[in-house]
Amino acid sequence: MMGKYLKRIKSNKALNDKNKVSNLEMKLDIEDTNIDTKIDENIKKISSIFKNSYDINIRSFTIKKDNKQAFIVNVEGLSDKTIINENILGTLMQDILKIPTNYDITISSIKEYAINVYKIIEVDSFENVVDGILSGCTVLFLEGDNTALQIETRSWEHRNIDTPQIENVVKGPHEAFTETLQINTALLRLKIKNPNLIIESLKSRSDTRTDICIAYLNNIADSEIVEEVRRRINSIDMDGIIGAEYIEECIEDKPLSLFTVIGNVETPDKLASKLLEGRVGIIIDGTPIVLTVPYLFVENFQVSEDYYSRAFWASQLRLLRFVAFHLTLYLPGIYVALTCYNPGVLPDSLLLAMRVTRERIPFSPIVEAIIMLIIFEALREAGVRMPRPAGQAVSIVGALVLGEVSVNAGIASPLMVIVVALTGILGFILTPLNDLIGSLRLPILIMASIFGLYGVVWSYLFIIIHLATLTSFGVIYMSPFMSFNFKDFKDTLIRVPRWAMNAGSKAIKGKKTEPVDNYGKLVPYKNKDGDKAK
Amino acid sequence: MNKKLILIVIIILISTNITGCWDMVDPKDREVILAIGVDKADNGNIMLTFQNTITGGLGTYQRGGSELNKAVSIVSTTASTFNEAINLYARRLEGHLYLEHIRYIVIGEAFAREGVAPLMDFFVRYHQSNSQCLILTCKDKATDIINWQGKENKIPADQIVSSIKMGSNIATAIHENLHQFILNLASNTTSPSITRIDLVNQDSGFGGIDVGNTGVFNKDKLMGWLNNIETKGLVWMSNKFNSNRVDVKSETSNISLTYDVTNYKTTIKPKVDNDKIKIILDVYTEGRIIQQDGSLDFTVSDVMNKAEEDIGKEIKTQINACILKVQRDYKTDIFGFGEEIHRSLPSKWKSMQSNWVTKEFPSLKVEVNIKAKITNTELMTNTIKP
Numbered sequence A: 001m002m003g004k005y006l007k008r009i010k011s012n013k014a015l016n017d018k019n020k021v022s023n024l025e026m027k028l029d030i031e032d033t034n035i036d037t038k039i040d041e042n043i044k045k046i047s048s049i050f051k052n053s054y055d056i057n058i059r060s061f062t063i064k065k066d067n068k069q070a071f072i073v074n075v076e077g078l079s080d081k082t083i084i085n086e087n088i089l090g091t092l093m094q095d096i097l098k099i100p101t102n103y104d105i106t107i108s109s110i111k112e113y114a115i116n117v118y119k120i121i122e123v124d125s126f127e128n129v130v131d132g133i134l135s136g137c138t139v140l141f142l143e144g145d146n147t148a149l150q151i152e153t154r155s156w157e158h159r160n161i162d163t164p165q166i167e168n169v170v171k172g173p174h175e176a177f178t179e180t181l182q183i184n185t186a187l188l189r190l191k192i193k194n195p196n197l198i199i200e201s202l203k204s205r206s207d208t209r210t211d212i213c214i215a216y217l218n219n220i221a222d223s224e225i226v227e228e229v230r231r232r233i234n235s236i237d238m239d240g241i242i243g244a245e246y247i248e249e250c251i252e253d254k255p256l257s258l259f260t261v262i263g264n265v266e267t268p269d270k271l272a273s274k275l276l277e278g279r280v281g282i283i284i285d286g287t288p289i290v291l292t293v294p295y296l297f298v299e300n301f302q303v304s305e306d307y308y309s310r311a312f313w314a315s316q317l318r319l320l321r322f323v324a325f326h327l328t329l330y331l332p333g334i335y336v337a338l339t340c341y342n343p344g345v346l347p348d349s350l351l352l353a354m355r356v357t358r359e360r361i362p363f364s365p366i367v368e369a370i371i372m373l374i375i376f377e378a379l380r381e382a383g384v385r386m387p388r389p390a391g392q393a394v395s396i397v398g399a400l401v402l403g404e405v406s407v408n409a410g411i412a413s414p415l416m417v418i419v420v421a422l423t424g425i426l427g428f429i430l431t432p433l434n435d436l437i438g439s440l441r442l443p444i445l446i447m448a449s450i451f452g453l454y455g456v457v458w459s460y461l462f463i464i465i466h467l468a469t470l471t472s473f474g475v476i477y478m479s480p481f482m483s484f485n486f487k488d489f490k491d492t493l494i495r496v497p498r499w500a501m502n503a504g505s506k507a508i509k510g511k512k513t514e515p516v517d518n519y520g521k522l523v524p525y526k527n528k529d530g531d532k533a534k
Numbered sequence B: 001m002n003k004k005l006i007l008i009v010i011i012i013l014i015s016t017n018i019t020g021c022w023d024m025v026d027p028k029d030r031e032v033i034l035a036i037g038v039d040k041a042d043n044g045n046i047m048l049t050f051q052n053t054i055t056g057g058l059g060t061y062q063r064g065g066s067e068l069n070k071a072v073s074i075v076s077t078t079a080s081t082f083n084e085a086i087n088l089y090a091r092r093l094e095g096h097l098y099l100e101h102i103r104y105i106v107i108g109e110a111f112a113r114e115g116v117a118p119l120m121d122f123f124v125r126y127h128q129s130n131s132q133c134l135i136l137t138c139k140d141k142a143t144d145i146i147n148w149q150g151k152e153n154k155i156p157a158d159q160i161v162s163s164i165k166m167g168s169n170i171a172t173a174i175h176e177n178l179h180q181f182i183l184n185l186a187s188n189t190t191s192p193s194i195t196r197i198d199l200v201n202q203d204s205g206f207g208g209i210d211v212g213n214t215g216v217f218n219k220d221k222l223m224g225w226l227n228n229i230e231t232k233g234l235v236w237m238s239n240k241f242n243s244n245r246v247d248v249k250s251e252t253s254n255i256s257l258t259y260d261v262t263n264y265k266t267t268i269k270p271k272v273d274n275d276k277i278k279i280i281l282d283v284y285t286e287g288r289i290i291q292q293d294g295s296l297d298f299t300v301s302d303v304m305n306k307a308e309e310d311i312g313k314e315i316k317t318q319i320n321a322c323i324l325k326v327q328r329d330y331k332t333d334i335f336g337f338g339e340e341i342h343r344s345l346p347s348k349w350k351s352m353q354s355n356w357v358t359k360e361f362p363s364l365k366v367e368v369n370i371k372a373k374i375t376n377t378e379l380m381t382n383t384i385k386p
Helices: A002-019 A039-050 A081-093 A107-114 A126-134 A181-191 A223-234 A244-250 A268-276 A297-301 A304-308 A311-340 A348-358 A365-385 A388-408 A414-429 A431-451 A453-469 A486-490 A529-533 B002-018 B082-092 B109-114 B117-125 B142-147 B156-169 B178-186 B228-238 B301-330 B337-344 B346-353 B356-360
Strands: A056-063 A068-075 A120-123 A138-142 A148-151 A197-203 A211-217 A263-265 A280-284 A290-293 B030-040 B046-053 B072-079 B096-098 B104-108 B134-138 B193-200 B208-218 B221-226 B244-250 B255-273 B276-292 B365-376
Touching: A039 A056, A039 A068, A039 A126, A039 A138, A056 A081, A068 A081, A068 A126, A081 A107, A081 A138, A107 A120, A107 A138, A107 A148, A120 A126, A126 A138, A126 A148, A181 A197, A181 A211, A181 A268, A181 A280, A197 A223, A211 A223, A211 A268, A223 A280, A244 A280, A244 A290, A263 A268, A268 A280, A268 A290, A268 A304, A297 A311, A297 A431, A304 A311, A311 A365, A311 A414, A311 A431, A311 A453, A348 A414, A348 B030, A365 A388, A365 A414, A365 A431, A388 A414, A414 A431, A431 A453, B030 B109, B030 B142, B030 B156, B046 B082, B046 B142, B072 B082, B072 B142, B082 B096, B082 B117, B104 B109, B104 B117, B104 B142, B104 B156, B109 B134, B109 B221, B117 B178, B134 B142, B134 B156, B134 B178, B142 B193, B156 B193, B156 B208, B208 B228, B208 B301, B221 B228, B221 B301, B228 B244, B228 B255, B228 B301, B244 B301, B255 B301, B255 B337, B255 B365, B276 B301, B276 B337, B301 B365, B337 B346, B346 B356
Parallel strands: B030 B096, B030 B104, B104 B134, B134 B193, B276 B365
Antiparallel strands: A056 A068, A068 A138, A120 A148, A138 A148, A197 A211, A211 A280, A263 A290, A280 A290, B030 B046, B046 B072, B193 B208, B208 B221, B244 B255, B255 B276
């Protein structure tokens, strides 16, 4: 039965693959993609490609000097009207005398003498033409020429640079990435004024033809990791890329793992520091989140603010985050295990107090814990999704009705409310791990309610074993905890002052940081012994 | 892959036998027993008295509460074995009998004199035992102790345990839990000694408990008692208190003061003297004067030396009283002298071992050397003269 079903899925997939044309090359609805010398022919082709879309603007005109027919095509809203009006139409229709008289009006002479826009490319096929138009350029066709001019007029309404939404900082830079690729790359370039910063453009293989850039520091990043990133992004083949997570899910080492091995960065300063550690950034057009790889487990506990505050305080906060991670995952489980299976561990007075508070509760602690956890998650979800005006109602219902009244009504014990509230609050400390914590907490609770403390230990072991198997682009996810090189611990559980953090203190290392590294241990596919011999 | 999966499933299945839902108990269904009294009943039967908590009465946990709102219930059962007596009680209960949180076990005099070994065997073997629970004894019936209700705390077991802890902190009582008791019981030479708990002034309405006396055992049998002063001597030798106050009132030198020990060390050392073994007991203490009758001028060094001497004498009196009583009356090594000899003079020990308790210990010479130092006199040197 199951086998049959699987077979059907497989055959369907094969059928789809056969019908699918590779998205890398654009498929146009015309037979001949070369630019025709006849202007009417070109207009016809353009209209048949875009099928008279509302926002495609075609403007025909005549150049007075040779009485030549010409037309421009652009997408409404993606191009700068002033440039089109003044620098293109204005020159060609009025100031055309700029072209020396001994020259004919051709595409190359217009490019050479007439249009004063900083970036002009001569294109000769409709694939490039359409590409240019869709990205906001204006394309100029001229009677009698089989090339066209792609004139840079890209300009559209975009969100201003704002403060980060997920990871707030007090002392550090407050600017965050926006949805526009060009702004994001510019923000990054502002942080790293170094020719070694390479921002490479990769066209995605999807129907949306989203622009993807990878950024890395040529002299620090490991070339094999960069190559691997390139390979994985180029092999993405899907219908559309709308956000960073679309890419993230497709390039993970273990796609089914609960742990993500790809970092999300929201601010240019954080991205810059990641690149300086030898990581590769993946900047995707249309999303304010930049991906960084390789991503290590310990990065979940590193916050930008750590690097902008005193090392001692930052270290304390690091430790707090580690404790919070364990508590938020295990507290409900431990509570249930201790109350139901191993009360001998509890202090006498706590056990008696617990009995008192649980006297009127009809449910067992397990059911109670599950109910309260689900209620908490529901409240949180409502808090995030609700329309702003409804906020007050949700908070009143959440805080008063569910907290206070559920205790009075005898549905939950006060201790359980404390446990769930603490668990929830601590979960918010670790923003990068939020999804994971949400999905692991309940299984751990269930393990604890079936096996007691034994189950808690079991689930801990399961998680540790799974973590040990993870890699991020070839780098061991749990490094440096698995390498036991104390030099690598300088920015993990604690953060040592910046001057004490030498080149060897980061796990991702590249060419620049030898000879201190122990790279061979961390990256399985690269052997550094050869380099050390030098 | 399949092999791995099967292995994981097998491991999980096996682990369900080790632990699992079957021993899950909601805390409200646990009957938390706080104290057990053990008495001798007629016909060689055992009477156990249980102090159980009543959840309703715990509502306003700890202090206060009216008579109606009792926090504990007391029930006695009589049977021929411990297990039977416990089962008799468990059958009457609503929830599961839970013994892991027992605060203390009090053993009645009659039972203790017959031997506590069967009781200890039961509680060490029993899977729910709590090795940290205190072992106490009492004159007469243990039931009376369990039944006693203090004014200060709704849970009498709490009050008794905290006053014993306090007593052992300020060196007026010893603190022996099940674990230590078993260790002493299992030792070849040492015997246990445990706190005796007495109810005092019960008729006056200000009734309280007194934990200043000690019951001395010979192996598992109770031999007799040590009074307050002898108990203090025993505590000095145990090396286990936090603070200790010595009241000195010397008729000969007219000294009357209170000495507060801040730092101390007691060492027990066996020594061979003329082919006879002698125990050297060195006590070194540092402390401060916290009270005097007003006649002493501590700026004069003679006065200071005299005071130190008298403090030493007082401590010596306490220790000697204890050793004398135990050697003469009870003939049981509760101080661990035998182990000390075994450790430092193993060759001598071999010949003594066989008749240690009967002959060697009672005639053992103990030399007590006290060195008491006054490090300061608190905030004043001289007293205020009216």
